[in-house]
Amino acid sequence: MSGYTRRGTLRGAALIAAGSVVGGLGPGHYGAAAARAATPGTADTGTGSLPFLEGAFAPVTEELTAFGLEVTGRVPRDLDGRYLRTGPNPLGLEDPRAHHWMLGEGMVHGVRLRGGRAEWYRNRWVRSSRVARKLGEPYPGQAPPDDYACNTHVLPYKGRVLALQEGGPLPYELDGELNTLRPYDFRSTLRGAFTAHTKYDAVADELHAVAYYPGWDHVRHLVVDRTGRVARTTRVPVADAPMMHDFALTEKYVVLVDMPITFDGAAAGAGAPVPYVWNEAHPMRVGVLPRAGGTVRWFGVDPLFYSHTLNAYDQGGSVVVDFASMPAPFYAAGRGAGGPSATGAPALDRWTIDLRAGRVGRTRLDDLPQEFPRVDERLVSRRHRYGYTASAAEMWRAYAWSGTVVPDEGFTNCLVKQDLSRGSRQVHRFPRGAAASEPVFVPRRGGRDEDDGYVLSYVHDPDRGASDLVILSAQDFTGRPLARVHLPGRVPLGFHGSWVADA
Numbered sequence: 001m002s003g004y005t006r007r008g009t010l011r012g013a014a015l016i017a018a019g020s021v022v023g024g025l026g027p028g029h030y031g032a033a034a035a036r037a038a039t040p041g042t043a044d045t046g047t048g049s050l051p052f053l054e055g056a057f058a059p060v061t062e063e064l065t066a067f068g069l070e071v072t073g074r075v076p077r078d079l080d081g082r083y084l085r086t087g088p089n090p091l092g093l094e095d096p097r098a099h100h101w102m103l104g105e106g107m108v109h110g111v112r113l114r115g116g117r118a119e120w121y122r123n124r125w126v127r128s129s130r131v132a133r134k135l136g137e138p139y140p141g142q143a144p145p146d147d148y149a150c151n152t153h154v155l156p157y158k159g160r161v162l163a164l165q166e167g168g169p170l171p172y173e174l175d176g177e178l179n180t181l182r183p184y185d186f187r188s189t190l191r192g193a194f195t196a197h198t199k200y201d202a203v204a205d206e207l208h209a210v211a212y213y214p215g216w217d218h219v220r221h222l223v224v225d226r227t228g229r230v231a232r233t234t235r236v237p238v239a240d241a242p243m244m245h246d247f248a249l250t251e252k253y254v255v256l257v258d259m260p261i262t263f264d265g266a267a268a269g270a271g272a273p274v275p276y277v278w279n280e281a282h283p284m285r286v287g288v289l290p291r292a293g294g295t296v297r298w299f300g301v302d303p304l305f306y307s308h309t310l311n312a313y314d315q316g317g318s319v320v321v322d323f324a325s326m327p328a329p330f331y332a333a334g335r336g337a338g339g340p341s342a343t344g345a346p347a348l349d350r351w352t353i354d355l356r357a358g359r360v361g362r363t364r365l366d367d368l369p370q371e372f373p374r375v376d377e378r379l380v381s382r383r384h385r386y387g388y389t390a391s392a393a394e395m396w397r398a399y400a401w402s403g404t405v406v407p408d409e410g411f412t413n414c415l416v417k418q419d420l421s422r423g424s425r426q427v428h429r430f431p432r433g434a435a436a437s438e439p440v441f442v443p444r445r446g447g448r449d450e451d452d453g454y455v456l457s458y459v460h461d462p463d464r465g466a467s468d469l470v471i472l473s474a475q476d477f478t479g480r481p482l483a484r485v486h487l488p489g490r491v492p493l494g495f496h497g498s499w500v501a502d503a
Helices: 006-015 031-038 129-134 265-269 393-399
Strands: 065-067 071-073 081-088 106-114 117-125 153-157 160-164 172-174 180-183 199-201 206-211 218-224 230-237 253-258 261-263 276-278 285-290 297-300 304-315 318-327 347-354 359-366 371-374 386-391 413-419 424-430 440-443 453-461 466-473 483-486 497-501
Touching: 081 153, 206 253, 218 253, 230 285, 253 304, 253 318, 285 347, 297 359, 304 347, 304 371, 304 386, 318 371, 359 413, 386 393, 386 440, 413 453, 440 497
Parallel strands: 153 497
Antiparallel strands: 065 117, 071 483, 081 106, 081 497, 106 117, 153 160, 160 172, 172 180, 199 206, 206 218, 218 230, 253 285, 261 276, 285 297, 304 318, 318 347, 347 359, 371 386, 386 413, 413 424, 440 453, 453 466, 466 483
């Protein structure tokens, strides 16, 4: 793919793979900073603490299996499947100060629900060749060129469970008990990089991805059709090898986000684990590409960090995109000291791309610090009313560095339900120390309304020193949880997950 070392560029891509802020060097600076960035540490605050190896972020050290889990409340009987979530969990760190939490080997956590019971909990490292070697296990077959223990997302696809990473690696397929089976290349049709932030259109039965790679002069829009094969690849030329972390999908269009965070070959050559810099000379723009392929229309927008898509849809002659953002500038390389923060906390924004007038309007939907937006997956690419996000006090504190000001309201633990039709929100708050992870909506069997279902999230229980799977009624969002499934260990703050329903 390029002359740069695959391991080095993959480490850089992994660092920003979740879109969770990484604090900054000055604009475009590397030089001496590259040497410091090569071993940035885990955000040493100057007090000797390493917040991304402590508290809610602390990695777990063993794989657990537990059956017949204790439950407070009642698990809804129509929740029949597995709730899975992944994140980085370093295995055998030699030098904690030369590690960043987003570089850890992927670990998937799962709870099996059936018939009103919580049958089991499991956590398993994704068995890349390197993880297998560390664990003293054989690796079946030959490792793929960009082998990586994918740590960013886990999702169901046509009866399979796939662990995903962006910037190069193939997905890994897992079985129903979270054991790693093999790298997965969509029936031998995937060539080159993939992404962690796919979009599945349930109506069209298509899986969409936008992939980038440091050595490319383009990004690729991939369409996986109903047969499970990559049926179409559209190459979109871009300058400076930008990081294209996430994208949006509507019934008609693919929305590309070209941010001024670009690959720095000198940094990669110096060994920097994050060879991406904020590039003031690279204009930020949004591209609208017809789903069937064709020419991209580009629109200039004010710089920001586009973190994660809530959803997008067509509205007359416009395209509406709801997403979590971070303020500019965003320094992906990290600071070496201080947390991985940009110039403020994340918020929920909307772009309205007026295709007739040729302009993009931006609206702040909610300035409460929040991240990891999710929507009812059945509505991806179609108009939605509700969205769900998370806010974890420990995450915002760890993100902060000297000079960052985060509103007091951000220092809380909560899940948020957004009503985007009314412009209102509901907040389900948790106690101090009860860090909440990404929420996932699961529709109730036979439900008709968009919010007729459940919201699931792993939430830390500081009294037990372990985590619970919290199940909320989406229509009684601020009420008492329907159930808290008590897990035998912690689920560290991590990235993305999915509900995997039984057939």
